[in-house]
Amino acid sequence: MELSTEQLEQFNREGFIIIKNFANHQLCDKILEKAKEHLTKKQAPIETEQEYMSLDEDKITVRRLRQVYDREEVFQEWMTNKEIRPMLKQVLNDTPVLTLAHHNSIMTKLPHESTRTYWHQDRRYWHFENDDLVSVWLSLGDEFLENGLLEFIPGTHKINFGKSSFDEDDNFLDENEENKKIIEKKVHQDLEKGDIVLFHCKTLHHASKNSTDTAKISFVYTVRAQSNKPLKETRSDFKEIVLD
Numbered sequence: 001m002e003l004s005t006e007q008l009e010q011f012n013r014e015g016f017i018i019i020k021n022f023a024n025h026q027l028c029d030k031i032l033e034k035a036k037e038h039l040t041k042k043q044a045p046i047e048t049e050q051e052y053m054s055l056d057e058d059k060i061t062v063r064r065l066r067q068v069y070d071r072e073e074v075f076q077e078w079m080t081n082k083e084i085r086p087m088l089k090q091v092l093n094d095t096p097v098l099t100l101a102h103h104n105s106i107m108t109k110l111p112h113e114s115t116r117t118y119w120h121q122d123r124r125y126w127h128f129e130n131d132d133l134v135s136v137w138l139s140l141g142d143e144f145l146e147n148g149l150l151e152f153i154p155g156t157h158k159i160n161f162g163k164s165s166f167d168e169d170d171n172f173l174d175e176n177e178e179n180k181k182i183i184e185k186k187v188h189q190d191l192e193k194g195d196i197v198l199f200h201c202k203t204l205h206h207a208s209k210n211s212t213d214t215a216k217i218s219f220v221y222t223v224r225a226q227s228n229k230p231l232k233e234t235r236s237d238f239k240e241i242v243l244d
Contacts, residue, residue, distance in 0.1 A: 001022075001084070001086060001087060001092060002086045002087060003087050003090050003091070004013050005016070007019075007027070008090055008091070010200060011091050011200075012091075012156065013154070013209075014152075014154035014156070014165045014199040014203075015154060015156060015157035015158070015199060015202065015203035016197060016199035016200065016203050016205075017197070017198050017199075018189055018191070018195060018197050018200065019087075019194070019195065019196050019197075019198070020088075020190070020194075020195050021137070021194045021195060022083075022084075022194060022195065022196045023078070023081075023193075023194040023195075023196060024111070025051045025122045025193055025194050026124055027074070027077065027078060028140050028193050028194055029136070030074045030143070031074055031075065031078060031138075031140060032140045032217060033100065033107045033168075033203040034071075034074055034075070035065065035073045035140070035217055036217070036239065037218075038065050038071060038072075038106070038175045039062055039065065039106070039108065039217075041072075042060055042062055043065070045065075045066040045067050046062050046063075046064065046065055046066060047062075047063045047064035047066055047105075048062060049060055049061040049062075049063050049113065049114060049115050050065055052058060060183060061110055061113040062108055062110070063107075063108060063114070063115075063150055063168070064105045064106065064107055064108065065105060065106035065108075066102075066105055067105075068098070068104055068105055068106050068219075069098075069100050069104050069221075069241075073166075075219075076151065078138065079098060079217060079220065079221050079241075079244065080098070080103075080241065084136065084196075085137040085243050086218075088103055088198075088223050090101050090110075090131060091134050091198060091200075092134060092162065092223065092224075092225040093225070094132075094225035094226050094227050094228075094240065095226040095244050096219060096223040096224070096226070096243045097223060097224050097225070097226050097234065097242050097243065098147070098222075098223055098226070098239070098240060098241040098242075098243055099126070099133070099179040099222055099223065099224050099230070099238070099240050100238055100239045100240060100241070101125075101126065101230075101235050101236045101237075101239075102125040102126065102222070102235070102236075103122065103125065103135055103146050103220050103221055103222035104221050104222070104237065105220055105221070105222070106217060106218070106219055107217070107220055108216065108217050108218075109147055109148030109180075109207065109209065109210035109215070109216040110154065110210060110215050111141040111210050111214055111215055112210070112211070112212050112213075112225070114148060114210045115209050116206070116207070116208050116209050117148075117175075117206050117207040118171040118172065118204065118206055119153075119171065119172035119174065119179075119183065119204050119205070119206040120170060120171050120205070121156075121170070121172075121201065121202045121203070121204055122135060122155060122202075122222070122234065123201045123202050124170040125201075126183050126201070126222075126230075126235075126236045127230065127231040127234035127235065127236040127237075128166055128224060128228050128230050128231065128236055129228050129231070130228050130230065131200075131202050132201070132218075132224065132225045132228045133197055133199055133201040133222055133224045133225075133228070134199065134200055134201065134217075134222065134223055135198070135199055135201065135220055135221070135222045136196060136197075136198055136220065136221055136222070136223070136225075137150065137196060137198075137199065137218060137219070137220050138195075138196050138218060138219040138220070139191035139192060139193060139194065139196070139197075140193060140196045140216055140217050140218055140236060141192075141193050141216065141217065142188045142190070142191070142192055142217060143182060143191035143192075143194070143216055144168070145188065145208060145217065146208075146209075146210075146211050146212050147211070147214065147216040148205050148207045148209060148216050149188055149208075149212045150188070150197065150205050150206075150229050151186045151187065151192065151206055152186065152204070152205045153182060153185050153186050153187075153202055153204040153205070154185065154187060154203075155184065156182065156202065156203055156204040157202035157203040158202075159182075159202075163180070164176070165179055166196070170224070172204055172206075176201065181217065182204070184218040188222055188232055222244065226242065
């Protein structure tokens with residue numbers, strides 16, 4: 001499947017695009033079933049809410065299942081989906097390469113235990129020659145503001161922010177007066193099972209905590225342009241899969 005000219009222009013202009021009902025619902029259900037098994041076991045490697053906030057360290061709340069490519073065959077099936085490759089090639093203008101160093105994850109917003117994800121750019125996670133990376137977000141169920149839907153600020157992938165716009169953890173500062181003007185431009189669209197979001201790693205995004213009684217579970221992975229090489233001896237110099 002390829003993006004239309006209008007869709008590609010939208011991605012380039014806004015830094016993200018939503019494609020409704022892209023993934024097979026049966027595949028989504030299989031992914032969700034396996035994800036819940038790993039979440040129940042808190043199967044390592046994981047990232048926890050306690051790593052981000054001052055919470056009770058005796059209680060482990062999973063925020064992210066990491067390194068999911070090597071966990072289950074059904075996870076690999078989605079991450080190497082052939083239908084999506086033409087779109088990824090369009091937005092990268094190059095052969096996509098699946099980077100497994102970080103955004104290779106099942107993302108959770110657990111009911112009442114999750115915390116807010118602050119405004120940020122995903123560029124903070126990687127070390128490549130440039131920031132030409134795109135993430136693929138798969139919704140495994142309904143996503144809306146009350147359970148931690150992603151919100152985006154269109155066009156921020158084209159802005160070169162100074163260090164004063166961010167805190168020491170590279171979170172975009174809410175209280176910064178200039179930042180407030182930018183945050184006012186935030187947008188959102190509810191997601192359903194099978195919807196995907198493609199977004200540039202410099203596009204500012206955030207998500208509120210889950211205030212509902214049901215877990216929100218999503219899948220995210222990231223691709224780089226083949227010409228955009230990882231910097232040697234960094235965390236990004238890691239296992240990769242070429243999606244040619």
